[in-house]
Amino acid sequence: xxxxxxxxxxxxxxxxxxxxxxxxxxxxxxxxxxxxxxxxxxxxxxxxxxxxxxxxxxxxxxxxxxxxxxxxxxxxxxxxxxxxxxxxxxxxxxxxxxxxxxxxxxxxxxxxxxxxxxxxxxxxxxxxxxxxxxxxxxxxxxxxxxxxxxxxxxxxxxxxxxxxxxxxxxxxxxxxxxxxxxxxxxxxxxxxxxxxxxxxxxxxxxxxxxxxxxxxxxxxxxxxxxxxxxxxxxxxxxxxxxxxxxxxxxxxxxxxxxxxxxxxxxxxxxxxxxx
Amino acid sequence: xxxxxxxxxxxxxxxxxxxxxxxxxxxxxxxxxxxxxxxxxxxxxxxxxxxxxxxxxxxxxxxxxxxxxxxxxxxxxxxxxxxxxxxxxxxxxxxxxxxxxxxxxxxxxxxxxxxxxxxxxxxxxxxxxxxxxxxxxxxxxxxxxxxxxxxxxxxxxxxxxxxxxxxxxxxxxxxxxxxxxxxxxxxxxxxxxxxxxxxxxxxxxxxxxxxxxxxxxxxxxxxxxxxxxxxxxxxxxxxxxxxxxxxxxxxxxxxxxxxxxxxxxxxxxxxxxxxxxxxxxxxxxxxxxxxxxxxxxxxxxxxxxxxxxxxxxxxxxxxxxxxxxxxxxxxxxxxxxxxx
Numbered sequence: 080x081x082x083x084x085x086x087x088x089x090x091x092x093x094x095x096x097x098x099x100x101x102x103x104x105x106x107x108x109x110x111x112x113x114x115x116x117x118x119x120x121x122x123x124x125x126x127x128x129x130x131x132x133x134x135x136x137x138x139x140x141x142x143x144x145x146x147x148x149x150x151x152x153x154x155x156x157x158x159x160x161x162x163x164x165x166x167x168x169x170x171x172x173x174x175x176x177x178x179x180x181x182x183x184x185x186x187x188x189x190x191x192x193x194x195x196x197x198x199x200x201x202x203x204x205x206x207x208x209x210x211x212x213x214x215x216x217x218x219x220x221x222x223x224x225x226x227x228x229x230x231x232x233x234x235x236x237x238x239x240x241x242x243x244x245x246x247x248x249x250x251x252x253x254x255x256x257x258x259x260x261x262x263x264x265x266x267x268x269x270x271x272x273x274x275x276x277x278x279x280x281x282x283x284x285x286x287x288x289x290x291x292x293x294x295x296x297x298x299x300x301x302x303x304x305x306x307x308x309x310x311x312x313x314x315x316x317x318x319x320x321x322x323x324x325x326x327x328x329x330x331x332x333x334x335x336x337x338x339x340x341x342x343x344x345x346x347x348x349x350x351x352x353x354x
Numbered sequence: 355x356x357x358x359x360x361x362x363x364x365x366x367x368x369x370x371x372x373x374x375x376x377x378x379x380x381x382x383x384x385x386x387x388x389x390x391x392x393x394x395x396x397x398x399x400x401x402x403x404x405x406x407x408x409x410x411x412x413x414x415x416x417x418x419x420x421x422x423x424x425x426x427x428x429x430x431x432x433x434x435x436x437x438x439x440x441x442x443x444x445x446x447x448x449x450x451x452x453x454x455x456x457x458x459x460x461x462x463x464x465x466x467x468x469x470x471x472x473x474x475x476x477x478x479x480x481x482x483x484x485x486x487x488x489x490x491x492x493x494x495x496x497x498x499x500x501x502x503x504x505x506x507x508x509x510x511x512x513x514x515x516x517x518x519x520x521x522x523x524x525x526x527x528x529x530x531x532x533x534x535x536x537x538x539x540x541x542x543x544x545x546x547x548x549x550x551x552x553x554x555x556x557x558x559x560x561x562x563x564x565x566x567x568x569x570x571x572x573x574x575x576x577x578x579x580x581x582x583x584x585x586x587x588x589x590x591x592x593x594x595x596x597x598x599x600x601x602x603x604x605x606x607x608x609x610x611x612x613x614x615x616x617x618x619x620x621x622x623x624x625x626x627x628x629x630x631x632x633x634x635x636x637x638x639x640x641x642x643x644x645x646x647x648x649x650x651x652x653x654x655x656x657x658x659x660x661x662x663x664x665x666x667x668x669x670x671x672x673x674x675x676x677x678x679x680x681x682x683x684x685x686x687x688x689x690x691x692x693x694x
Binding site for chain 2: 221
């Protein structure tokens with residue numbers, strides 16, 4: 080047994096050393112930079128960071144867009160996933176294929192497509208002007224709306240897939256049983272579907288929220304410097320100002336936000352379960 | 355088992371350890387842009403002439419500057435090219451040394467503004483570009499930098515972000531148009547801030563402007579002449595403005611690192627790059643506008659470059675020291691007035 084253990088450790092050693100040297104140590108050094116001020120440990124860099132109005136705006140905007148994208152993708156995701164799981168197997172397979180397809184296309188290509196669609200002469204504006212909803216084309220590009228739409232399209236498939244697998248694991252008779260017993264659709268959703276699929280919602284929600292927080296290409300292309308998010312701000316601080324201290328603070332904020340979102344979603348799911 | 359793993363690790367380390375520098379190896383650090391053309395026109399022919407190995411490192415200015423600084427005491431890079439203000443920043447950090455211009459046979463052929471832009475021959479200009487406004491001549495009229503904020507351009511103009519190389523010079527010219535060209539740029543930054551809702555975006559890449567122009571999202575934008583090549587091809591009536599305040603721009607320089615291991619090769623390479631032959635070829639390929647005044651190109655090529663004594667003389671360039679000393683203040687002011 081001991082011999083096996085030593086061998087197992089020896090086998091794992093190169094991977095552990097590799098991960099430690101090229102990942103854990105550099106990340107540790109980078110993150111610790113935000114806690115150092117003139118050679119001493121201090122939180123003042125964080126205080127400075129949050130005292131700047133621009134940084135506050137960017138922080139709240141990132142949080143707001145992340146939450147909105149997660150919430151809207153959950154609503155659309157439940158409807159789509161429920162519709163898909165009720166289909167016969169062949170059709171279901173095809174629909175899942177359609178959901179997965181955008182994930183195979185590079186986010187850069189998908190985001191550039193939105194520039195064309197949302198532009199002044201793009202499809203959306205042609206419809207708006209054509210229907211007489213507005214005399215002049217509406218400005219979508221380089222606004223929060225454009226970033227929201229881009230992020231939603233980017234991450235919605237992850238939510239749908241998580242919810243499909245959760246709904247497939249739900250007992251088939253649960254919904255008909257609840258309906259027979261007189262529950263309306265809202266009650267069915269809140270009291271039957273939601274508790275039974277909470278794991279899928281937590282996984283999907285975490286993927287979508289963290290994805291929205293850490294996406295760089297979409298906010299960079301559709302928002303630009305007028306709609307700075309934490310990711311694009313981080314890039315600006317490093318490449319323009321060579322300011323690694325602010326960058327490490329932003330990285331830390333993003334990590335904390337991602338973990339908190341995951342914990343919060345788990346807490347919400349279990350709280351509902353206990354009731 | 356453990357011993358075998360360790361042995362494998364040691365072998366791996368030995369394998370990846372840097373090989374010792376060859377004597378006849380020149381290491382240069384350049385912008386990532388147009389490297390295919392540079393390889394064909396400059397690097398490959400030079401390697402044949404010098405019988406040496408040319409190692410080319412590329413990247414953006416911040417990365418390359420950070421690398422030069424990190425290896426200050428034991429430089430691996432012999433010569434580099436960067437913007438005048440980045441070169442001045444490198445000089446102030448003690449990374450570079452004065453260039454002995456007597457070793458450059460082509461030095462006297464350069465335009466005067468390229469000969470010593472940093473002082474003490476800390477950098478030699480090898481190319482420059484004008485920055486002015488590209489605009490749709492069929493839709494608007496641009497005769498001054500302040501015409502960017504006319505009613506017809508509301509929501510239809512892109513302006514360079516202050517963090518780009520085009521940003522500060524464009525602000526400087528806007529300041530001139532407003533009658534306040536103080537290096538603090540606070541008047542033009544405030545003006546841009548007051549009009550920010552009418553500016554579609556603050557761009558960070560020149561290629562982005564070409565796309566927005568093509569899609570008719572914008573009708574005008576200040577751009578560098580180096581990016582102009584894409585516009586005449588668009589089959590739209592796009593013109594290069596000659597505002598009454600003049601044009602601005604920027605210059606790139608060659609620098610020699612302090613303690614360069616292959617100084618002689620670096621001099622030979624710089625001289626080669628500045629020669630009339632190479633500067634002409636780079637101009638004809640529309641890669642870089644020539645700093646060598648002897649270069650002659652066709653009218654068609656000249657139209658796509660920043661070319662000719664008259665053009666060069668009338669460029670209002672921001673002095674590199676002004677850029678370097680004010681950059682942080684500009685960014686803070688910009689974030690305050692425009693970035694919110």
